Amino acid sequence: MLKLQAWLADYWVIGAGFMAASLIAAAPIVALPLPAFLIFLHSPVYMVHQVEEHTGDRFRKFANEHVFGGRDALTVASVLVINLPFVWGINLLALYAAFLWGPAWGLVAPYVMTVNALAHLVTSARLRKYNPGLITSVLLFLPLSVATIWTIGRTAGLLPHLIGAALAVLLHLAIIALVTARYRTLVARS
Template sequence: MHPLAFVSSDWQKSLPVLAVIGVIAWIALFLTDPVSERALFAGLLVIYMVHQTEEHLWPGGFRQFTNDHIFHSGRADWPVTEGGVALVNIGFVWLPVALAALFPGPLRWVGLAWIGLTLVNAVIHIATSIRFRIYNPGLATSVLLFLPYSIGVLALFASRGTLSGTQITLVILLGIILHLPVAALFVVPYLRARAARKTDTVAAG
């Protein structure tokens, strides 16, 4: 199997081990300073791995849920594909959050933007379950981890005076904006395929 294909299909199997390693590393590095910005951004990465475990491993099924309930595509792996999911979760989550944890000074607003992304992501999971009146993969960790963590971090920064009310609004706005390229990755090919089907139908008629 090609390495990229292996990553696309099996990356989620590493999540429990990575999460445990992340917890151990976090304790070793930040136990004496648990609320520094570096520690909080590093903690966000570990929390994301737990969330991704729920979405894609146990119980899993986020990709299939989205294709079925959101897109009604009739296909388990389209338009939300294995490769697309791997790209988003590794490239769009792990990489920027890890960089913010490593370089919290120059990349502080990267970390803050992904805090906003986390908060908005939690709201989307909750709203989706309310809309369809059904569990969606990622809901439990959204309620138990994402919401309290992201709100707690923003409240902590506000209490320190390191984030103003206007800046917190900007953080949330960035969280919304950051969802747009993720949505486009799946929505654009879906809309193109639907438009092509309509064109073929008209031509055939």
């Protein structure tokens, strides 16, 4: 298991870059209605963000140094779990939900993207410095997520918005809770 984790840690960002390029290259021939197509775009755009954020393990190192006082609160394993099954999985499930049940049921993807972008902006303002992922949050995440929510939101009822937003917030709160719990354990041991 540790060998797989080490291999993934070494190569997942490179894979994300290649997958993003492939999905973006295929986008012009993807035959989906505009609302579902916007949900489709969340995967490659998120992967571009992950390249900015995680190349050279930059985000994990930044968070541990500047947010957690040099402690290893955000682990390599946590980064892998957050980004691979959760982010990629949520975007894939959102696309299938949008395709099968209607675009409103894919709103979790733009809400996750919005919450992530806002977290980068708040962190940057609080620390008064760049944090890995900030540029793509501003230039890609906010325009795409807002455009998607606006496009789908015009015809969606309130319930899909509430579900999408709630899931996005809960996902980010769960990540914060897990990393904070690890941080507190590390502080208690020192």
